[in-house]
Amino acid sequence: MAKPPLVERLFIDGPVGHLEAILELPSEQEIIGNAVIFHPHPQHGGTMHNKVAHTLARAFVRMGYAALRFNFRGTEQSEGTFDDGNGELFDAEAAIEWTRSERSDMPLWVAGFSFGAAIAVKAAAATKIDGLVSVAPAISRFASGLESQPNCPWLIVQGDNDELVDVDDTVAWVDELDPGPELLILPDAEHFFHGRLVELREAVTEFVEASQRVQA
Numbered sequence: 001m002a003k004p005p006l007v008e009r010l011f012i013d014g015p016v017g018h019l020e021a022i023l024e025l026p027s028e029q030e031i032i033g034n035a036v037i038f039h040p041h042p043q044h045g046g047t048m049h050n051k052v053a054h055t056l057a058r059a060f061v062r063m064g065y066a067a068l069r070f071n072f073r074g075t076e077q078s079e080g081t082f083d084d085g086n087g088e089l090f091d092a093e094a095a096i097e098w099t100r101s102e103r104s105d106m107p108l109w110v111a112g113f114s115f116g117a118a119i120a121v122k123a124a125a126a127t128k129i130d131g132l133v134s135v136a137p138a139i140s141r142f143a144s145g146l147e148s149q150p151n152c153p154w155l156i157v158q159g160d161n162d163e164l165v166d167v168d169d170t171v172a173w174v175d176e177l178d179p180g181p182e183l184l185i186l187p188d189a190e191h192f193f194h195g196r197l198v199e200l201r202e203a204v205t206e207f208v209e210a211s212q213r214v215q216a
Contacts, residue, residue, distance in 0.1 A: 017079025021070035035060035038116030124150035153211035154181035159189025
């Protein structure tokens with residue numbers, strides 16, 4: 001059985017104060033890249049401890065990435081107040097820049113779930129990254145009307161029984177993009193992927209590893 005990751009709890013500097021964070025490092029292999037994970041809506045109970053956000057982080061750690069999760073402004077011990085997705089984008093960019101400053105010579109992926117997935121899409125469109133994973137992205141409210149789409153390998157995963165993010169809206173949005181992301185729809189999966197987290201982890205792992213082979 002693989003050893004659990006090395007875990008460091010820390011605060012990073014955000015635009016309106018400190019952001020509470022967890023950095024997980026692979027314990028049995030060299031670090032090959034970085035990942036920053038964005039959590040779901042903070043006003044609906046979303047934090048960096050969310051099970052989907054945790055699953056995304058562990059997927060990257062198992063592949064040899066250093067994975068940073070953090071709480072958006074106003075969430076748990078992060079300073080500031082909720083800003084309806086606007087300030088949270090600046091928080092995301094601060095987390096990306098902090099990660100770059102730690103290991104600037106390595107690939108950097110971003111990933112997020114629901115509200116965090118929409119923020120990840122906007123952050124990936126605004127700055128150069130090496131890959132993007134967005135799970136059940138809340139596009140219609142928080143990331144519609146992008147001036148440009150992310151220019152990197154990009155996976156969207158969503159369940160077709162998602163009760164919060166309409167799968168038809170996601171499909172229609174993806175169809176408007178060129179070339180657009182790879183879209184994986186998991187049958188009978190709902191928003192929080194209850195009972196499907198291992199399947200989600202494996203889908204993310206397969207996509208990231210395939211992208212690494214193409215980029216090598």
